[in-house]
Amino acid sequence: MPGYPVLPEGLAYGGDYNPEQWPEEVWREDVRLMREAGVNLxxxxxxxxxxxxxxxxEYDFSRLDRILDLLHSAGVRVDLATPTSSPPVWFRHRYPAGRLVDHEGxxxxxxxxxxxxxxxxxxxxxxxRIVTALAARYxxxxxxxxxxxxxEYGWANAHCYCPVSAAAFRAWLEHRYGGIDALNTAWGTTFWGLTYGSFEEIEPPATAPPGLLNGLRLDFMRFSVDAHIxxxxxxxxxxxxxxxxxVTTNFMIPNCKPMDYWRWAPEVDVVANDxxxxxxxxxxxxxxxxxxxxTRSVAGGRPWMLIEHSTGAVNWQPRNLAKRPGEMRRNSLAHVARGSDSVLFFQWRASRYGAEKFHxxxxxxAGTDSRIWREVVELGADLRRLAPARGSRVEAEVAVVWDWESYWALELEWRPSADLRFRERVxxxxxxxxxxxxxxxxxxxxADLSPYKLVVLPSAYLLSEASAKNLHxxxxxxGHLLVSxxxxxxxxxxxxxxxxxxGALREVLGLSVEEFHPLREHETVTFRPPGTPPDQxxxxxxxxxxxxxxxxxxxxALYDFADGPDAGHPAITRHDLGAGTAWYVATALDPRGEGAAHAPGLRGLVAxxxxxxxxxxxxxxxxxxxxxxxxxxxxxINHADEPATVGGVTGTGVLDGAAYAGSAxxxxGGVTVIRT
Structure with missing residues (x-):
């Protein structure tokens, strides 16, 4: 398998370049400015x-020929895209069966x-056909x-409900289950008498009365991931x-819920993320x-690529706030700190028309007489100084469990509370x-969890027996396990x-739960150590x-509920099992709380x-x-409006050349990088 793209400058710097939006005299200006900024990809x-x-x-490569030759002459390397996320207008009209159909038909x-x-x-x-022509030529x-x-696989067409997709879904199900009886058992179709007699009777989970089979919905999500792969x-x-x-493609971690990136990662030569x-x-x-x-974890701990982010505001949020001075630098270097070997943006030159013209x-x-341009040039210089960091790794002693299938399942309809949200807990x-x-x-x-001293399960509603045994x-x-x-x-x-x-965690947690008691909106409960008088x-x-x-x-029990529907019963527990410990928290703790003198908030429990x-x-x-x-x-990286001093550091400042001996x-709002 090919490895990470090697650039002589070390870290990759640049972004999406769409010169087709501009006349050729602008291309020459672009190349000059790329050299000034230190762009290399x-x-x-x-x-x-x-x-x-x-x-x-019918092909016309003349424009692309000139663009690639011009970039090559300037020493700027190219990440050449296949343009298949946006088929031509003629494709829709010649092949209407290939059009996207939403869940309402x-x-x-x-x-x-x-x-x-x-x-x-x-x-x-x-x-x-178009990829063959591109690959043969370039x-x-x-x-x-x-x-x-x-x-961005899955951006707008994560799921399609057309007849072609329906037939492909049925074939996928037959391959997965082998026979219709196995599918009926897995989906529990005896409930409401929804048993299927053949695979031909199965429809995608489009708009229907409430209470769709959850197995049907989960399998359609899995099928859709496989279709894009x-x-x-x-x-x-x-x-x-x-x-x-x-060869890569750009993921959208963690904001593309429909794509299971654990399944995607083995397909790419280098993980790249927007x-x-x-x-x-x-x-x-x-x-x-x-x-x-x-993203680094999806990449298996290997270096990855930040392939898109923004210098300032985006164009698609309800309120597109501009980044403050220095924020783009902090954002970029935080990605590098956490394993990226590149800092790439969407895009090189702001568009004057189209859906993303305010991006x-x-x-x-404003052109080059602007704060953003000056920060772009300064960031290019920073990245050249950070070239020795390329290829190095980030080590962690703690793991947080993330499972896209549990994400999907938790947020299907008819759960015990509308406030159960996967991302919120994580x-x-x-x-x-x-x-x-x-x-x-x-x-x-x-996964193999043995390298970690602590593993956190913030939201693992769906958990297979095999995964539960792995945690046990x-x-x-x-190991030490903290479960929400x-x-x-x-x-x-x-x-x-x-x-x-x-069920899957009873043994490792050393407890059972008799009944769930979701709280009303804005309702709260409090805690006390076991044996503390209720009125203390x-x-x-x-x-x-x-x-x-x-x-x-x-x-x-470390703490009991002091009030609410479960007053006097355990709220936070600890189970010593074998050589390790499993902790459990039965509510959404307030983020505050600094220790164990009183019942801790979430940060106190984590500490x-x-x-x-x-x-x-x-x-x-x-x-x-x-x-x-x-x-x-x-x-x-200092995200505050006042300086911060860190003790116990010795080494050389990579960005400022200073010598640090004991503190920094x-x-x-600044960034200091010390090579120790």
Whole structure:
């Protein structure tokens, strides 16, 4: 398998380049500015299909020839895209059976990208033909560093409900189950008498009365992932017949819920990701760190590529907030700190027309006499200084479990509470770890967890028996496990595990749950140590969303509910099993709470578990300071408006050349990188 694209400058810097939107005299200016900024890699051709094949079977490569030759002459390498995410207008009219159909049965119109059915044989033939022509012509072009297949699989056509998709889904099911009886058993179709007599009777889970079979819905999601992967494989294999350059596509971790990236990762030569801030969050940098850590984990810990992010505002959020001075630099270097070997943007030059004309760019509408351009040039210089970090790894002692299938299953209809949300729980635990200055990996529940001192399960509603046994072995062998409520409830078919809740985790947690007691909106519960008089007056952290009747079966209660439907019953437990420990929390703890003097909030509980597991981390630092070690580079990123001082650091400043002996002060909003 081809490896990571090698660039002489080390880290890759640049972005999507769409010169077809501009006259050729602008191209020459672009190349001059790329040299000034230190750009060494651009993605070209993402949306060129209708330009290079204006009519079926008729090609015009003249513009793309000139673009690639010009970039090569300037020493700028190319990530050449296949333009298959945006079929030409003629394709829709010549092959109407390939049009996208939504869950309400509507055939969607044209005028945008991703308007095709991924299972369409007409699309398969047309896309393979254009990729073959591209690969044959440019596979040996000296400008190329890598190939970029398609663009953002699953962005708008994650699922298609047309007759072609329905037939492909039935074939997929027959291959998965072998016979209709096995499918009926897996889906529990005896409920409501919905038993199928043959695969031909099965329809995709389009709009229907409430209460659709959950097995049907989960399998359709799995089928849809496989349909997109099949499209990628088809193009990748064509490219590989014409050379050995790396082939990738751009993921959208964690914001593309329909795509299971654990299944996608083995298909690409290097994991590449698009990331855009949720700009209205008070702390969007924590969401960025989560995305980067999850991307690195999907990549198996290997270096990965930040292939798109923004210099400033995007164009598609309800309120598109511009980045403040220095924020783009902090964002970019945080991705590098967490394993990216590239900093690429959408896009090089801001568009004057089209849906993304208000999206920021490296060359903004204001031109080069602008703050954004000056920061772009400065960032290019930073990345050249950071070239020695290329290829190094980030090590973590803590893993957070993330499973896309559990994400899907939890958020189907008719769950015990509308407030059960996968991302909300994961982000709550991740934020507590981030503020404790702990770098984490993410892991699938079936993965090898032995490298980690602590494993956190924030939301594992769907958990197979095999994954549950994996967690049990991990704890028994000396691992430490922290589990949040409503985990281990159903298997991979959304069938409840036999016996009391939480069926798959009862043994490892040493408890059972008699009944769920979801809380009303805004209702809270409080906690007390077991045996504390109910009326003892002291400040108590609160829980929300959830309460449940926990029965101990080997575990011991650390805190009881002080009030609410489960007053006097365990709220937080600990189970010593073999050489390890499993912790359980039966509500959504308030994020606050600093320790064990009173019942802890979420951060306090996380700190207790970290200490018990022996997880090393810096202490007594402001929780607005991001601290990440990548190889022998220590990244200190200050998200506060005042300086922060870090003790115990010795080495040479990579960005400023300063010598550090014992401490480092990071300026307000600044970044310091020390090679130790």
């Amino acid at each position: 651009v993605t070209v051709g993402v949306f060129n299909w209708g330009l290079i094949e204006p009519a079926e079977g 509507r055939v969607l119109g044209g005028g945008s990208r991703h308007s095709f059915c991924p299972s369409s044989p007409d699309y398969a033939v047309a896309s393979e 596979g040996g072009h000296p400008a190329l560093a890598m190939w970029h297949v398609h663009n 099949a499209c990628f494989r088809r193009e990748r294999e064509v490219i590989r017949r014409h050379g050995d350059l790396p 990331h855009y801030l949720d700009s209205e969050r008070a702390d969007p940098h924590i969401g960025l760190a989560l995305a980067a850590d999850l 920021s760019a490296m060359v903004p509408q 982000e709550a635990f991740y934020e507590a770890l981030w503020r404790e200055h702990v770098t984490v990996d993410f892991a699938h529940p079936s 072995r991990y704890v028994q062998a000396g 409520y409503f985990s281990g409830i159903v298997d991979e078919n959304d069938t409840i595990h036999a016996g009391p809740y939480p 007056a002291r400040p108590r952290p609160t829980g929300r969303v959830w309460s449940e009747r926990v029965r101990l079966a080997g575990a011991r 207790l578990a970290l200490d018990h597991a022996g997880v090393s981390r810096p202490r007594d630092l402001p929780d607005t300071l991001e601290v990440v070690r990548r190889g022998d580079h220590l990244f200190l 002060t990071v300026p307000a």
